Each structure stands twice: as C-alpha cells, then as structure tokens.
Amino acid sequence: MLFKRSLLQELVSTAIGGFLVLFGIVIAQRVAYYIGIAAKGSLASDAINTLLGFSMLKFLPMMLSLTLFLAVLLTLSRWHRDSEMVVWFSSGQGLSSWIRPVLTFGIPIIVVISFLSLFVTPWATNKGAEFRDQLKSRDELASITPGVFKESRQADRVFFVESFDELGNIVKNIFVQSMQHQKLGIIVAARGHRETAENKDNFLIMLNGRRYEGTPNTAEYSITEFERYAIRIEPAEVQQQQPPNTQSKASMELLKENSPDNNAELQWRLAIPISAFVLILLAIPLSFVDPRSGRSANLMLALLIYIVYNNLLSIMQAWLAQGKISPMVGLWPVHAFFLILTFWMFYRRLFQLPFLPRLWRK
Secondary structure, eight states: OHHHHHHHHHHHHHHHHHHHHHHHHHHHHHHHHHHHHHHTTSSOGGGHHHHHHHHHHHHHHHHHHHHHHHHHHHHHHHHHHTTHHHHHHHTTOOGGGGHHHHHHHHHHHHHHHHHIIIIIHHHHHHHHHHHHHHHHTSOTTTTOOTTSOEEOTTSSEEEEEEEEOTTSOEEEEEEEEEEETTEEEEEEEEEEEEEEOTTSOEEEEEEEEEEEEEOTTSSOEEEEEEEEEEEEEOOOOOOOOOOOOGGGSOHHHHHHSOOHHHHHHHHHHHHHHHHHHHHHHHHHHHTOOOGGGOTTHHHHHHHHHHHHHHHHHHHHHHHHHTTSSOTTTTTHHHHHHHHHHHHHHHHHHHTTOOSSOOSOOO
C-alpha cells in the first residue's frame, strides 16, 4: 500500500539521520572527556579507542530509543505541517491507522534495544571495568603518554617522551628526572627502547645521551656522556580484584540473585525497550502541529516528556534499590502512567479536542 510504504521509507531515512546526529554528539562528548583525562596523564592515549568503544556500547540502547521516538515524531509532524495528513485522513485513514506501520518500523529496533540492554550493555560494562583494572596494573613506562610529563608512583622520577615509533618499540627524545641520595639527576637521550631481563625485570635503555647530576640549590654538578644507560622500571602494584557491580553483572545472574540492587538493575534494563515501545505510540498523537503554536512547540513538549519519563524511571530505580518500594511494583507505575497518557492523547486527537480540557466555560 502506498500509504504504508511512503511512511516506512520516510521513517527509516529520518531514523538514520537522527541516529547519526545523536551518535556524533555522544561520541564527541566522550572523546573530549577521555582526551581531557589523557592530557592530565591519568590515561594512556592508546587506551582511548578501547574505552570509547565500550562506552558507546553502553549508550547505544538509549540512543536507539531516542532515535525511534524522534523519527516517528518528526516524520508525522512534517506530514501535519505540509498538509499530507489531510490527504490521508480524507482518503479514510484514521489516526489509529498509523499504529500498525509505526509498530512495523519500531518493533525490530525495539528487539535490538532489548538485546543490547539485557546482554550487550552489561558485557561492555564488565569488559570496560576489566580493561581499566589492566591499565592500573601497567608499569609506569607503559602508561607514559607522548608529549606529557609522567610522575612515577613513588614520586621520585618524572618521565617525558616526545614520541614513539610506529610500532611503539622505540622512544625518541627522552627526559628523565630522578632524586636519589638527595641529589638531583637529569638524563636526556635522543633514542631509547625497552628491554626485559632474564629475571623478568623491565629496563628503559637509553642510547647516546647525557646525565646531569648535582645537589639542589648549589652550583656543584657533573655531566656524564654515555652510549648506553639502563633505568629499572618499577613493576606495577598487584591490583586487588573488585567485586563486579550490578551494572556489569549478566542479566541471568541478576535474575538468580534476589536482592534490591539486582532487582532494580534488571528492571531498568527491561524499562529501556518498554519505554521505547510506549514512546513511539505516544509520538503519534503528539506529532499534531498547531500552526498557531509554532513548528517547534510539539518537539519541545516531546523532549520534555522524554526527559520526565527517564527521570521518573531513575527515581523509581533508586527507590527500588533502597528497598522503599516492592519489586512487584518496580518501575511499572511509570510505564502505566505514560501508557494512560498515550491513550488519553489518542482520545483527545481522535475527537479533535485540545490536549488539556477546559476546566471552566464562559
């Protein structure tokens, strides 16, 4: 049917464009966040891409949910604004006729959101936590970022490396400042590399450089030129494994272990696809455009509803984790409220009534 085919085509194109915009905004924000941490020397630059990938997987269900909502809303709003709705209503297509094609478009994506929320997101959270633990277990040389001064854990050395080669094995323009026996030592070298001894000790080997050593606040110092100089790299402290939090636990594990925190996390994962289903239905009556209200009035109202919906879910999840509400109640009152709101708006639009009824008449 021409009606369904044209609607589905525009929904798909709008969803793709909206998702790319949302994805670009989120990834730009996360990249800026991780680059800021790396600039402080708290994160190696080679770890940014991995952490960014895990972070984007965590945000993917929410981005898809918002994409669905905006795709339906913007598509139907354009049809209202360009009077295409009048044509379809005149041909016998009522407001309820939009439900089936919208669900045909939305249900496959909601299935993907469910899979991501229940399985992929906890996996990404768990792997991200494991990767951060591995970063903490790296020695001080492995955590050096080119172009950034890095202080050792004992605060007795400061490293600076200008750059690495393409394979990351050779370092160039090395600066090392150390404090030993109340004497300040500074070592500079043009090149260097890493070596592992037979006893598994790691060394930074510097080639063709100089060592300056002297007592602070005095004019006494010595200069030594060398062809090869080795500095022992302190091994990383063994990190104690932290127990996984609820966000990193598998959904089946949450289901088996009955506790307020686990119940709250499991219901939150289920709430994401459920809210996506409710929101795409809500977008149908919400897409009506009143010319006197401006083009962006319903969009602002829709974003407000989306924010309120997610904030209420977060509040109910916190109460559920604190044991203030029963797991049988859970997050369902929020879904029920917005589902009733959806039916209310369908009823008001079906009979061409204003969204808010008049409480008094003149």
